Amino acid sequence: MKQISSITQENFGHLPDGRGVSLYTLNNAQGMQIKISDFGGIITELYAPDREEQFADICLGFEHLAPYLDVSPYFGALIGPYGNRIAHGTFELDGQTYSLPQNNGAHHLHGGEPGFHRVLWGVEPFRNATACGLTLRYSRVHGAQGYPGNLEVKVTYELNDANELHVHYFATTDQATPVNLTQHTYFNLGGIHTTPDILGHQLMLNADRYTPVDVGLIPTGELAPVAGTPFDFRQTQSIGARIADHHQQLQFGQAYDHNYVLNKNEEQRLSLAARVNEPVSGRVLELWTEEPGLQLYSGNFLDGSLHGKGVTYQRRSGFCLEPQHFPDSPNQSHFPNVILRPGDEYHSHTMYRFLIQDAS
Ligand code: GLA
Numbered sequence: 001m002k003q004i005s006s007i008t009q010e011n012f013g014h015l016p017d018g019r020g021v022s023l024y025t026l027n028n029a030q031g032m033q034i035k036i037s038d039f040g041g042i043i044t045e046l047y048a049p050d051r052e053e054q055f056a057d058i059c060l061g062f063e064h065l066a067p068y069l070d071v072s073p074y075f076g077a078l079i080g081p082y083g084n085r086i087a088h089g090t091f092e093l094d095g096q097t098y099s100l101p102q103n104n105g106a107h108h109l110h111g112g113e114p115g116f117h118r119v120l121w122g123v124e125p126f127r128n129a130t131a132c133g134l135t136l137r138y139s140r141v142h143g144a145q146g147y148p149g150n151l152e153v154k155v156t157y158e159l160n161d162a163n164e165l166h167v168h169y170f171a172t173t174d175q176a177t178p179v180n181l182t183q184h185t186y187f188n189l190g191g192i193h194t195t196p197d198i199l200g201h202q203l204m205l206n207a208d209r210y211t212p213v214d215v216g217l218i219p220t221g222e223l224a225p226v227a228g229t230p231f232d233f234r235q236t237q238s239i240g241a242r243i244a245d246h247h248q249q250l251q252f253g254q255a256y257d258h259n260y261v262l263n264k265n266e267e268q269r270l271s272l273a274a275r276v277n278e279p280v281s282g283r284v285l286e287l288w289t290e291e292p293g294l295q296l297y298s299g300n301f302l303d304g305s306l307h308g309k310g311v312t313y314q315r316r317s318g319f320c321l322e323p324q325h326f327p328d329s330p331n332q333s334h335f336p337n338v339i340l341r342p343g344d345e346y347h348s349h350t351m352y353r354f355l356i357q358d359a360s
Contacts, residue, residue, distance in 0.1 A: 003029045003284070005132040007125045012037050019120055026132050029161040031055060032354065034035070040117040041078035041155055042068060043185050045225065048163070048354040051282030056191030058283065060318040062308035069118070073301060074184040076307075077117030078155055079110045081140060081147055081171075082338070083182035084295060084327035087218045091330035093148070093176055093339065100146040107216055110184075112145035116153070117184065133158035133166075142175065149175035151340075163354040165195055171346035179340045180325045181348065182291075186299060186318030188348035189278035189285060192309065197316040198299065199240025202277040205233035207260035210325055215252050218328050219335075223261050231258065236277070239298060239319060254349050255316075256298040259326050264292065270349055274321050277357050284355040286288065287322035290348050292336045296321060323350045 005028045012023035021039045033055070035045040043238050046059040061075045064066060068075070089100040089108035100108040110117065121136040133156055139149040154170040169181040188195055210231050211219040226232040230242035230250060241254050250256070273294045273343045274287040288296070297320040300312075306313045329335040 003027070003031065005029055005127060005130075005159070007132050007134075008128060012039070012346055015039070015120065017070070021120065022123065024123065024125060026134070026157070026159045028132070028159050028163065030163055032159065032163055034157075034159055034165065036134055036157055037065070037068070038121050038123045038136065039065065039068060040119065041121050041157075042117070043076035046185070048189075049356065050191075050282055051356045051358060054228070056193065056281070057309065058187055058189050058191060058350045059099055060186035060188065060192060060308070060311075060313055061157040067306070067308065071304070071306060074110060074117050077183075078121075078136070080153065080179070080324070081111050081145075081151060081186050082108075082178050082180045083110060083322060083324045084180065085109050085216075085218055085326050087179075087216075087331050089146070091178065093330065095177075098146055098148060102150065105216055107218060113220065115145070116140075116181070120147045121155075128192055131158050131160035132236050145323045147177055149173040149177035151177060151179065153181070155181070165352040165354075167350045169346065169350075171340060172344075173340050174342050176341045178330045178338045179346050180329070180338050181346075182322045182324045183350065184320055184322060186320050187276070187285060188318045189276060189283040190281050192311050193319070195278070195280070196314060197240075198319045199238065199243065199316060200279065201239050201319065202236050202279060203233050204275040205260055205293070205294065206263050206271070206273055208234065208263055209261040210269050211259045211261065211293075212249055213252055213258065213327075217253065217257060219259065219326060219332065221334070226260075243298065254300040256296045257300060259293045259295050259324070261326075262289070262292055262294055270351065273323065276319075276321075282357045282359065284357050286325035286353040286355065287321050287350065288353065289350040291323040291325065291350065293326045294321055295324055295327075302357070316348075323348075
């Protein structure tokens with residue numbers, strides 16, 4: 001009997017202020033399953049098939065709400081209003097200087113605390129003939145975490161029967177403000193319960209250049225060629241092949257924690273940014289995005305102190321691919337614009353496609 005897509009909702013605990021948190025389960029007709037909370041829009045579990053049609057959970061996370069409230073390193077979360085860093089937590093806009101919390105050394109990271117990864121979103125489930133999903137809404141008030149403007153944000157997660165997860169981000173504002181929304185799932189395509197690290201994952205990144213950083217992981221402003229460096233993933237390479245090479249950028253990032261400048265034929269068109277293949281399981285993830293940049297993060301700060309879903313998260317037990325505008329763009333006028341103005345609508349689209357590759 002053909003399966004049909006479905007959505008269910010269950011309780012996922014309470015916030016310290018008493019508000020209830022939900023967990024939604026999306027199932028598609030192919031047997032894929034994704035669990036998403038209205039807290040942080042967090043993807044807590046994601047089941048995809050291997051070449052033997054065995055489903056495994058391929059995202060790092062926790063089975064309970066509590067660790068998401070404090071210790072979670074952005075596992076599975078929506079990130080905003082500004083994904084990645086803003087140098088010294090300050091920027092100038094239309095002649096005014098703004099100050100944001102310095103929550104990452106001297107710099108501002110992932111929208112501050114709480115950023116959008118630790119707020120409760122409003123949720124409406126939806127279903128149509130070939131997909132099901134959630135619409136999440138959050139209103140950021142003017143001045144929260146130092147950002148100007150009342151920002152109305154909408155994000156849709158749509159899982160279709162072609163094993164694609166589409167994420168659409170929308171925002172409007174009543175005052176000019178930086179916006180750079182992204183998604184921070186840590187993947188381990190071998191399955192988190194069986195594959196201890198992601199070093200053997202085969203990665204292709206469609207980028208000729210990246211944005212080198214200083215020791216605080218703020219871009220120097222240069223768009224440097226990847227050719228001849230351990231950052232060159234234009235030909236598929238394992239993530240681990242050059243991760244311990246002697247290269248100053250790998251030292252600064254404690255491995256890969258860098259933004260790539262995606263190759264684009266026409267600006268803002270959805271295009272293939274990355275393809276990751278885990279050879280043992282045959283699971284493949286393609287990431288398509290309209291964003292100009294993609295952060296590759298090799299799980300460098302995981303240190304074995306976090307446990308969830310029966311797994312201890314060791315260094316490099318997961319990787320992130322964060323589609324985004326470039327870090328520190330509000331202070332780097334030659335980077336693509338991140339300022340949303342009243343009357344304009346922010347819209348960005350990213351697609352995660354789950355495939356299988358036969359053994360070669
Ligand atoms: C992003 C940052 C990293 C790190 C991770 C989460 O990838 O660039 O430096 O903060 O998020 O730990």
